[in-house]
Amino acid sequence: MSEAAPRRRLDAGLAAAAAAGIIVVLAALVSLTGAFDAGLALNIDARLAAPSAAHWFGTDPLGRDVLAMIAAGARVSLGVSLGAVAIGVGAGVPLGLVAAVLGGVGDEAVARFNDLVFAMPSLLLAVLLAATMGPGPANAVIALGVFNVPVFARLARAGARTLLARDFVLAARVAGKGRLRIALEHLLPNLTGLLIVQATIQLALGIAAEAGLSYVGLGAQPPAPSWGRMLNDAQTLTAIAPWLAWCPGIALSVTVLALSVLGERLRDVFDPRARR
Amino acid sequence: MALLTVKGLGVTIRGEALLRDVSFEIASGEVLGLAGESGSGKSLTALAVSRLLPATATATGSVRFEDQPLLEMPEKALCAIRGRGIGLVFQEPATALNPLLTIGAQVAETVRVHLPVSRAEARERAMRALGRVGLDPSRIPLDRYPHQLSGGQRQRVALALAVALTPKLLIADEPTTALDVTTQAQILALLRELAAADGMSILLISHDLAVVAEMADRLAILHRGSIVEAGRTGSVLRSHRHPYTAALVRDFTPAAFAPRVQGPAAAPVLEALDIVREYPGPRTGFLATGPALRAVDGVSLAIGPGERVGLVGESGSGKSTLVRTLLALEAPNSGSVRVAGETLAARPTVPQRRLRRLLQVVFQDPYGSLNPRHRIERIVAEPLHLLDAPLSRRERAARVAAALVDVGLEPGTARRFPHEFSGGQRQRIAIARALVLEPRLVILDEAVSALDASLRTQILELLGRLSEARGLAYLFVSHDLGVVRAVTDRTLVMQAGRIVEEGTTEQVLLAPRHPYTQTLVAATPNLERALAGRAFGA
Numbered sequence: 001m002s003e004a005a006p007r008r009r010l011d012a013g014l015a016a017a018a019a020a021g022i023i024v025v026l027a028a029l030v031s032l033t034g035a036f037d038a039g040l041a042l043n044i045d046a047r048l049a050a051p052s053a054a055h056w057f058g059t060d061p062l063g064r065d066v067l068a069m070i071a072a073g074a075r076v077s078l079g080v081s082l083g084a085v086a087i088g089v090g091a092g093v094p095l096g097l098v099a100a101v102l103g104g105v106g107d108e109a110v111a112r113f114n115d116l117v118f119a120m121p122s123l124l125l126a127v128l129l130a131a132t133m134g135p136g137p138a139n140a141v142i143a144l145g146v147f148n149v150p151v152f153a154r155l156a157r158a159g160a161r162t163l164l165a166r167d168f169v170l171a172a173r174v175a176g177k178g179r180l181r182i183a184l185e186h187l188l189p190n191l192t193g194l195l196i197v198q199a200t201i202q203l204a205l206g207i208a209a210e211a212g213l214s215y216v217g218l219g220a221q222p223p224a225p226s227w228g229r230m231l232n233d234a235q236t237l238t239a240i241a242p243w244l245a246w247c248p249g250i251a252l253s254v255t256v257l258a259l260s261v262l263g264e265r266l267r268d269v270f271d272p273r274a275r276r
Numbered sequence: 277m278a279l280l281t282v283k284g285l286g287v288t289i290r291g292e293a294l295l296r297d298v299s300f301e302i303a304s305g306e307v308l309g310l311a312g313e314s315g316s317g318k319s320l321t322a323l324a325v326s327r328l329l330p331a332t333a334t335a336t337g338s339v340r341f342e343d344q345p346l347l348e349m350p351e352k353a354l355c356a357i358r359g360r361g362i363g364l365v366f367q368e369p370a371t372a373l374n375p376l377l378t379i380g381a382q383v384a385e386t387v388r389v390h391l392p393v394s395r396a397e398a399r400e401r402a403m404r405a406l407g408r409v410g411l412d413p414s415r416i417p418l419d420r421y422p423h424q425l426s427g428g429q430r431q432r433v434a435l436a437l438a439v440a441l442t443p444k445l446l447i448a449d450e451p452t453t454a455l456d457v458t459t460q461a462q463i464l465a466l467l468r469e470l471a472a473a474d475g476m477s478i479l480l481i482s483h484d485l486a487v488v489a490e491m492a493d494r495l496a497i498l499h500r501g502s503i504v505e506a507g508r509t510g511s512v513l514r515s516h517r518h519p520y521t522a523a524l525v526r527d528f529t530p531a532a533f534a535p536r537v538q539g540p541a542a543a544p545v546l547e548a549l550d551i552v553r554e555y556p557g558p559r560t561g562f563l564a565t566g567p568a569l570r571a572v573d574g575v576s577l578a579i580g581p582g583e584r585v586g587l588v589g590e591s592g593s594g595k596s597t598l599v600r601t602l603l604a605l606e607a608p609n610s611g612s613v614r615v616a617g618e619t620l621a622a623r624p625t626v627p628q629r630r631l632r633r634l635l636q637v638v639f640q641d642p643y644g645s646l647n648p649r650h651r652i653e654r655i656v657a658e659p660l661h662l663l664d665a666p667l668s669r670r671e672r673a674a675r676v677a678a679a680l681v682d683v684g685l686e687p688g689t690a691r692r693f694p695h696e697f698s699g700g701q702r703q704r705i706a707i708a709r710a711l712v713l714e715p716r717l718v719i720l721d722e723a724v725s726a727l728d729a730s731l732r733t734q735i736l737e738l739l740g741r742l743s744e745a746r747g748l749a750y751l752f753v754s755h756d757l758g759v760v761r762a763v764t765d766r767t768l769v770m771q772a773g774r775i776v777e778e779g780t781t782e783q784v785l786l787a788p789r790h791p792y793t794q795t796l797v798a799a800t801p802n803l804e805r806a807l808a809g810r811a812f813g814a
Contacts, residue, residue, distance in 0.1 A: 103482040167645035171709065174603050174637050175659040189649040255510075 016261035039068025081206030083141035089147025096156030193270025204259035309492030363438030369430035380418025430586035486801030541708035551611035573773035586760035589770035642702035787799035
C-alpha cells in the first residue's frame, strides 16, 4: 500500500516524457533525414485515402500523407514554441533578477509592468501582433515570445526575493559580493529547477497558441504543414474524411498534455519538499 | 491501573526501525517526561501513541489507553478518543491553528465534534476553555484570528483546543520550544495548573532537560529509538546510571571557558555609536502608514580585541536588526558603525574591503546558511573575495584546506556539497567560512541554538579553542542564558531596541539589576535549581 502511490505517479511522468520524446524524435527525423519528404509531395490519385498500411493516418485532399504532415507540423510547433520560450527566458529572467536585487523604483516598475501585461488577453494580442507584422513562423515566435517575458520575469523576481532573505545570501554580502554577482552566483543556480518547470509548461502553452495562430492563418504559411492549419482545412471534410481532423487534434492534445504532465513531474523532482 | 500503558512499541518506516521496544506507563495525574536529542524518536512516540503516524509507517506492540487497545482500534472509535480522552499540543503554534477560523470557532468546533451540544453552548464552553488558558474573552474576544495573536497567545489557544474537553491525558510535544523564555515560563506554569485542577496526566516531550526537570514526576531518556533509562526524574538526572544520560546531562550545561585576563584597554575592534534603525510602520490606510517601528533605538557598544561579549534578549528585542546593522547589511537611520576606528559604509567599495575583512558572521541555521548548489570549497572561499589581489588557485585551495582543518574537518571534504553533511558538520563549515580570512571579530548569531546539546558542546569547545589560539573577539548573540554564561566575559541585555543592562557576565546573570534582566534570569529553566528543588530520590 505504501509504495503504490509513488509508483503510479512515476509511470504518468514516464509516459509523458516518452510521448514528448517521440514527438521530438519525429520532428527531428523530418528535418534531418527527410524520411517523410516523399509523403509531402502532391499525389492527386491518392487523395482522401482512408488510413491503411500505405498511409497510416490516411491522406488529405491533395493526396499528401497525413502522418508526414503531422511530423512536419511537429517541427513547426516545437520550433515556434521553443523560440517563444527562449525569448521569455532570455529577457524575462534577467529582468526579474535585476529587479529583485536592485529593489526600489526599478523593481516596482518591473512588477507593475508584469501586472499590466498579465491583464491583457495574450492570445488575442498575439493574433493582432502577428497580423500587423505579417504572417509567418518568425513573427509568430515574436508575438508569442513577448507574452512569455512577464511570466519568467515574475517567476525569477519572486524566487529571487525569497532567496535574498536566506542566510547564505547574507553571508555572501558579508563577504563583500555585489548584488549582480550574488544574483549570478547564488540566486540563478537555485532558481534553475523552478525555471525549467515553468519553461516546460510555457512550451505546452506555446504549442497550443501556435496551433491557434496557424488556425487563423497567421502561423506557418502553405505549403509548410502545420497542425492548426490542418485542423482548419479539415473542417469542411469531417463528414467524408474524419481522420483529417482527428489526427492533428490528437497530436496537439497529446503533446500539450505530455508537456504539462512532464512539467508537473519536474516540479516534484526539483521541489525538495515533495521529494520524500 | 495505569492510564496509558505502552508495551514493546516499535515503529518502522520504509524498512528502517526508528523506534524499538519502547515501553512506559503513565498513571492518572502523573507527568511523564520524555527527553532525548533530535532524531531519537520522541515525536515519533507521540505520533504512534495517538496513531497519527504518516501512512508509510507501521507500528507494532501495544498501546492501551484506559485499557482500550489504541493500535487495533478502528479509526472512527479512535476519533472519539483523540481530543476527548487524549489532548495534543505540538511545538509550532503558528501551524497548529487554522488561519481562516476565529479562535472561538476553532475551540467550539472541537467541542461540537465530540459532544451533542448546541452552537450557543459550544461557544460558551469555548469561552470557558480560552478563559482557563489565560485568554480572558473580555480582553481577547473570540472573534480574533490566529494571526492577530502573539506566539505565546497562539500556543495558549492550541492548549485551549487540547484541554477544552478535559482529557485525561495531554500529549505535549516540545510545547514551549518555539517560545521566548518568559512566555515559556508562563505556559509551563499554566500546564501545571491545568493538570492539577483536572487531575490530567501529561506526556511531556522535550529536548530541554531543565524543562522536564521542573515539570516531570518521572523521566524516560530516549536514545536512537530506545528508552535507555527511566525512573523518578530526580534520580535519573542525578545518578544517571546509563552513560548516555550522563553525557546528556553533562552537555546540557556548557563548560565555562577559562576567564580571559583583560589587558590594558586597547582600541576597540568594533564600535557602534548611537545606532537607530527604524522600519516603516504598518499601512493604516490607502496612503497612510502608522508610526515607524524603532527596532534599534540608540544602541552604543564597543568590543575590544579578543573580547568575548554576549548579547541576550527575547525575540523582537532588536538583536537581529542590530546584528545586520553591525555587519553593514542594513544602513542605520542614524548613528554609525566603526571597525578598527573607521566608519563602515553600506556599499562594499574597494577601500571598505580592508574593514570588512576584520568582521565575519556565523548564522543560526546551518541548513540555510550554505548555498545548496555550491561545493564546500566555493562556500568556504567566498570571503576571500575581500582580498585586494585575487589568490592563485593553489593558494586558495590551501587557505580553504587550512580553514577546514581548523574546524576539525578533513580537507578532502572541500569537493562535496552541503547536503552530504550533518547539521553539526555544516555549522563547522559555516565557521570555516567565517575564519578563512582570519578576521579579528566574529558575530555568532544564535550560532549553536539549532544544535543538539552534544553538538553544541563540540562547537563551543571549537570556538573557545579558536578564540584562545588567535585572540579572536566575538559577539555571541543568543537567547540561551546558560550558554552565554559559559562562553562570554561581558554581557549586554537588550529589550525593545535598547541595551538595558551591561556588565561582566557573572554580574549581569547572577546579580541582575535591571527588572527585565531579573525576569529573564528567573524565567530561564535551570537544571541545578530544578534539581535542588526536588527531594532526593524524587
